[in-house]
Amino acid sequence: MAVFVREHLNYWYSLKAFYFAKTMADLPFQILFSSVYVGVVYYLTSQPMEWTRVSMFVLICLLTSLVAQSLGLLMGAGLSVELGVFLGPVSTIPTILFSGFFVNLDTIPGAMIAVYGMDREKMQCSEIYCHFRSPKKFLEEMSMEKAEFWIDATALIGIFIALRIVAYFVLRWKIHSIR
Numbered sequence: 001m002a003v004f005v006r007e008h009l010n011y012w013y014s015l016k017a018f019y020f021a022k023t024m025a026d027l028p029f030q031i032l033f034s035s036v037y038v039g040v041v042y043y044l045t046s047q048p049m050e051w052t053r054v055s056m057f058v059l060i061c062l063l064t065s066l067v068a069q070s071l072g073l074l075m076g077a078g079l080s081v082e083l084g085v086f087l088g089p090v091s092t093i094p095t096i097l098f099s100g101f102f103v104n105l106d107t108i109p110g111a112m113i114a115v116y117g118m119d120r121e122k123m124q125c126s127e128i129y130c131h132f133r134s135p136k137k138f139l140e141e142m143s144m145e146k147a148e149f150w151i152d153a154t155a156l157i158g159i160f161i162a163l164r165i166v167a168y169f170v171l172r173w174k175i176h177s178i179r
Contacts, residue, residue: 001076005178015175019168026069034065047115056114056149063156064110070163078170109147112139117149 004018013021038061042054075088116135123135131137139145 005175008175009178015168015172019171023164030066030069031062034062038062048120053114053118053120057111060111060114060149060153060156063153063160066160067156067163070160070167074163074167074170077167077174109142109144109149110152112142112144113147113149113152117144117147
């Protein structure tokens with residue numbers, strides 16, 4: 001932040017140019033590294049290797065990663081390092097509250113539909129009785145049988161865009177307050 005402020009006040013580049021360049025430079029790495037990690041995790045957990053299912057899982061995890069990065073950018077833009085150390089972790093509390101621990105899971109199915117939805121075949125089980133052998137049964141128990149994947153994906157895209165816009169205006173406000 002200190003380097004950006006110094007260079008911006010020396011008129012080396014505008015806030016728009018910096019923010020656009022920062023976003024464009026970060027996106028390829030975020031997309032590549034998140035996709036590789038999630039792809040490896042998906043494979044190592046022996047999930048069905050169906051193109052649609054894998055793509056949906058990677059997409060929802062990638063969008064979650066981009067939202068988290070945007071929240072970090074917003075915190076970094078608006079807070080000092082000292083304040084960010086304390087308020088950063090506190091800002092994750094709403095994420096934890098809405099991640100499924102304290103709300104009804106049918107409103108936030110996340111990647112569960114990609115993994116267990118779309119008429120997935122029955123899972124292998126060597127036991128006499130396997131309660132969750134049927135993926136549909138699992139989704140019913142989690143109250144996700146009627147969940148829509150694309151609603152969640154669209155919501156994450158909206159949150160991503162909103163956080164990026166707010167972070168831009170926070171940076172803009174901070175620059176104007178320094179002048």
